[in-house]
Amino acid sequence: MADNKQIIELYTDLAENPKKNFGWDKGLDxxxxxDYKSEWIEKIPSKVWEYCAAVGNPFKDADIQEGNTVLxxxxxxxxxxxVASIFVGKVGxxxxxxxxxxxxxxAISHAKLMGVDNVEILEGSFENIDLEDESVxxxxxxxxxxxxxxxxxxxAEIxxxxxxxxxxFFADMIDTSIDEGLCCSMEKSSCCDNVEEDWANCVAGTMRKDELIELIKKSGFINVECTGHTHYTTADTTKGANFKAVKTSSVDKRKLHWDSLYQEPDYTQVLWHQNFPSKSLDLIYKYSSKDKAIIDVG
Ligand SMILES: C[S@@+](CC[C@H](N)C(=O)[O-])C[C@H]1O[C@@H](n2cnc3c(N)ncnc32)[C@H](O)[C@@H]1O
Known part of the structure; x- marks a missing residue:
């Protein structure tokens, strides 16, 4: 698989030679x-669009409010x-x-060129994001x-x-080859011809849509959805796709916990299960009378 060195080399080449043919679509077209909106195209300097290597459009489904913090x-x-800076406005x-x-x-020079001062560009890997917990x-x-x-x-970082x-809200390449079956990122790296180049070109590191959705759910997200495929392709076996997901709140987390327990085929096996709730019934008999309502909480 490509390490970050190959990735940095390829995208340095794109940064220095935006007109070069890399074998994948880019630029304003x-x-x-x-479907990037003409309003955004007019507001963002034309030079910036030369570098657009978008594989989809995360803003198609995006719910971004004025004043939000976006990463x-x-x-x-x-x-x-x-584009996000247009959504969040000066207060975001x-x-x-x-x-x-x-x-x-x-990116720093393009933000200056557009005259936006609410933008900050960080250098680093998204496996280790230099931002506070719960700040975005x-x-x-x-x-x-x-x-x-x-x-x-x-x-996990997201x-x-x-x-x-x-x-x-993100767009990414997905693996559309059924032949490769359950080929995960690691396995696939051993079955590509030129893995390093294929990895950096958004081919070898792709996952199947269902695998990716499962991984995002396992990371604690709910309402995980692929909202559609795009025309974008980097190989015969890949396609662009847009995704969205929501981070669970602590209430959602508790609900998920209890829902999943009660979906067990035999939930009578849980530790607190009683075949006969004698203690509860004793209390109910002891305190019940015709003029009292009783609630058995939980
Ligand atoms: C295909 S380009 C897309 C750039 C941009 N999102 C666009 O739509 O034009 C992928 C970008 O991801 C960056 N990248 C790759 N691996 C990364 C990592 N681990 N952490 C942060 N950035 C990474 C590359 O440097 C490159 O600029």
Whole structure:
């Protein structure tokens, strides 16, 4: 599999040569093909759109309010950071995070070019996000999460930095090859011809839609949905797709806990089960009378 060095090399090349043919769609036409709104295209300087390597459109489903704090993972040259800055307005805040220093430089200069001062670009990996716990309302990402080997760590970090009931809207490449069956990221890395290049080009690190949804649910998210495929492709076996999910609140967590217990095939096996609730019945007989209502709590 590619390590971060190969990824940084490829995206440095894109940062330095935005017009080069890398074998995948990019640029303004790509953004238009994903239905990026003309309002955003007019507001964001045209130079920025040259770097748009979007594989989908996270803003299609996004619920981002004025004043929100948004974090864009794998922000590249900052297209989606700047789109998010339009949503949150002057009172909101947008962070971009990218591992490629040249992309970070570009994103910073593009924010200056657009004249927005509520944008901050961080250099680093999304496996270790340099932000406080529960500090972000919405996370977006576009064509980046598949590039990491350990997606579990990324979704754990996403969960950590999101506020309770915070949301993630992201587009990513998914594996559409049924032939590869249960091939997970690790296994797939041993069955690709040129794994390092295929990984950095958003091919070898892709997961199947159902695998990815399961992983996101396991990380503590609810309402996890793939909201549709995009036209984007990086190989015969991949397709772009948009996803959304919500971080569980502590109340949701408790509900999930009890719901899952009562879905057990035989919930009479739980520790507190009684075949005959003698203590409760004793109390009810002791205190009940015609003019009293009794509630057996829990
Ligand atoms: C396909 S580009 C997409 C860029 C941008 N989201 C867009 O739509 O134009 C993927 C980006 O993810 C970044 N990236 C890859 N792995 C990363 C990691 N572990 N942490 C942070 N950024 C990463 C790359 O440097 C690159 O800029």
């Amino acid at each position: 790509n953004a238009k093909a994903h 864009d993972l794998g922000c590249g040259a900052g297209v989606d950071v700047l 805040k947008v962070y971009g995070l990218d591992i490629t220093p040249k992309m970070v430089e570009l 309302d919405v996370i977006t990402s576009n064509g980046a999460i598949n590039l990491t080997l350990c997606k579990e760590s990324v979704f 969960y950590r930095v999101l506020k309770p009931q915070g949301k993630i």
